[in-house]
Amino acid sequence: MAIAGKDTPRERYRAQLRAEIKQHAWEQIAAAGAPGLSLNAIAKQMGMSGPALYRYFAGRDELITELIRDAYRSLADTIRATADSGADLAGLGHALRAWALDDPQRYFLIYGTPVPGYHAPDDITTIASEIMGALLDAAQLGDTPADTPDDSRLAAHLAEHREWAAGHPAPPSAVRRALLFWTRLHGVLSLELAGQFTGMGLDPAELYFSELRHLTR
Amino acid sequence: MAIAGKDTPRERYRAQLRAEIKQHAWEQIAAAGAPGLSLNAIAKQMGMSGPALYRYFAGRDELITELIRDAYRSLADTIRATADSGADLAGLGHALRAWALDDPQRYFLIYGTPVPGYHAPDDITTIASEIMGALLDAAQLGDTPADTPDDSRLAAHLAEHREWAAGHPAPPSAVRRALLFWTRLHGVLSLELAGQFTGMGLDPAELYFSELRHLTR
DNA sequence: TGTACATCAGTGAACGCGCGTTCACTGATGTAC
DNA sequence: TGTACATCAGTGAACGCGCGTTCACTGATGTAC
Numbered sequence: 001m002a003i004a005g006k007d008t009p010r011e012r013y014r015a016q017l018r019a020e021i022k023q024h025a026w027e028q029i030a031a032a033g034a035p036g037l038s039l040n041a042i043a044k045q046m047g048m049s050g051p052a053l054y055r056y057f058a059g060r061d062e063l064i065t066e067l068i069r070d071a072y073r074s075l076a077d078t079i080r081a082t083a084d085s086g087a088d089l090a091g092l093g094h095a096l097r098a099w100a101l102d103d104p105q106r107y108f109l110i111y112g113t114p115v116p117g118y119h120a121p122d123d124i125t126t127i128a129s130e131i132m133g134a135l136l137d138a139a140q141l142g143d144t145p146a147d148t149p150d151d152s153r154l155a156a157h158l159a160e161h162r163e164w165a166a167g168h169p170a171p172p173s174a175v176r177r178a179l180l181f182w183t184r185l186h187g188v189l190s191l192e193l194a195g196q197f198t199g200m201g202l203d204p205a206e207l208y209f210s211e212l213r214h215l216t217r
Numbered sequence: 218m219a220i221a222g223k224d225t226p227r228e229r230y231r232a233q234l235r236a237e238i239k240q241h242a243w244e245q246i247a248a249a250g251a252p253g254l255s256l257n258a259i260a261k262q263m264g265m266s267g268p269a270l271y272r273y274f275a276g277r278d279e280l281i282t283e284l285i286r287d288a289y290r291s292l293a294d295t296i297r298a299t300a301d302s303g304a305d306l307a308g309l310g311h312a313l314r315a316w317a318l319d320d321p322q323r324y325f326l327i328y329g330t331p332v333p334g335y336h337a338p339d340d341i342t343t344i345a346s347e348i349m350g351a352l353l354d355a356a357q358l359g360d361t362p363a364d365t366p367d368d369s370r371l372a373a374h375l376a377e378h379r380e381w382a383a384g385h386p387a388p389p390s391a392v393r394r395a396l397l398f399w400t401r402l403h404g405v406l407s408l409e410l411a412g413q414f415t416g417m418g419l420d421p422a423e424l425y426f427s428e429l430r431h432l433t434r
Numbered sequence: 435t436g437t438a439c440a441t442c443a444g445t446g447a448a449c450g451c452g453c454g455t456t457c458a459c460t461g462a463t464g465t466a467c
Numbered sequence: 468t469g470t471a472c473a474t475c476a477g478t479g480a481a482c483g484c485g486c487g488t489t490c491a492c493t494g495a496t497g498t499a500c
Contacts, residue, residue: 010442013443033330039487039488040487105330116249116250128413154423183428184404188400200378210371211400256454268457269477
């Protein structure tokens with residue numbers, strides 16, 4: 001769904017080339033991380049001159065921002081589609097992990113080290129809350145697991161601060177479950193993707209799914 | 218404690234200037250992240266010419282590697298000192314959080330987005346396992362909390378794969394506690410430092426300490 | 435259907451910049467007799 | 468204590484590089500009469 005889909009041949013060509021540029025951008029990010037992304041390098045890789053890319057993106061910043069947006073969009077769609085197919089948090093956990101392993105640098109583009117100056121545009125923030133919304137919905141299916149005990153202090157805090165959950169009314173226990181789902185799985189996943197378990201002779205997947213069972217049992 | 222402490226005036230001056238360079242490097246990382254670190258910029262900031270820094274570091278890579286080493290060293294010392302003062306996991310949790318908030322970019326230098334090519338030298342890996350060792354020691358104090366239930370599958374996996382815990386014999390329950398301490402707190406902490414809770418109207422500290430209580434109650 | 439014009443993709447040259455790094459050199463500081 | 472020498476910090480010029488970005492221009496593609 002393009003922003004202004006005129007669907008003339010030229011427009012189709014444009015859209016395709018934009019996609020191709022992004023494709024090469026992702027490959028470059030996979031190879032050297034986001035800081036190593038270079039417009040000129042992409043152009044060279046595509047067999048064209050550097051300035052040509054300015055027909056498709058206003059500059060490096062716009063390209064990166066769009067990659068970030070696409071990453072969020074992709075994750076939000078994955079989560080939403082999984083949830084809509086009737087999955088509970090367990091299913092979302094599997095989907096999240098698969099999505100992250102599919103392209104670790106894409107995961108880090110969302111949840112990795114922030115660049116001190118950068119502030120994401122509003123529409124990206126919106127997508128981010130879409131993701132939390134889907135988690136909240138899923139967190140209300142099934143019973144609260146017996147082994148995630150009440151924490152009265154946290155419950156009180158969550159009861160007071162929930163303006164962000166607008167459109168997704170949920171009992172505090174579900175809010176808590178959604179948050180723990182997010183932070184705990186991110187904890188294991190991000191350390192795994194960063195290679196922090198290397199040399200421990202331990203399968204991070206076991207840890208991940210143990211956490212997931214703990215959240216959904 | 219220098220590597221070869223001759224302690225002549227010149228040596229002292231050298232050590233001091235090395236420290237000063239690192240100081241400016243940290244400020245630059247705090248301002249623009251690790252990728253924005255530049256030798257020439259540091260030199261300019263110190264009022265000297267670029268090549269002068271090559272008296273103190275073989276190059277940019279060596280400086281960065283040393284910063285990473287210092288970061289690990291600082292965290293390991295903090296954890297170890299806290300543990301030696303008789304603290305349990307709860308105390309370590311407070312220390313970890315304080316250490317991370319003190320300089321978020323330093324935290325990310327250790328646990329943030331990895332640079333695809335980079336491989337840390339062996340001695341850094343050694344410091345990393347020092348940290349895990351201290352966690353393992355602390356995880357054996359106190360009782361296993363009632364609300365972290367057994368997970369037979371994970372327990373079995375951990376029982377089989379523990380060569381990394383050499384020098385720190387620990388029952389599987391303690392290993393599990395140490396790992397969960399690490400991954401769960403990192404989960405909350407890294408998302409908080411990255412600003413991912415912004416706009417949720419929610420205090421990440423509440424979440425962090427809730428997790429910590431859950432681990433140590 | 436053919437012609438005149440507008441639109442647009444892509445090029446090549448150029449600008450200015452900052453980067454890491456080398457090199458030959460100067461001047462100050464320390465060391466040995 | 469003074470002199471001769473070695474060590475070392477720091478400079479300035481230079482190299483080569485790649486970056487993002489601009490600009491004037493060419494040639495192809497589409498549009499309007």
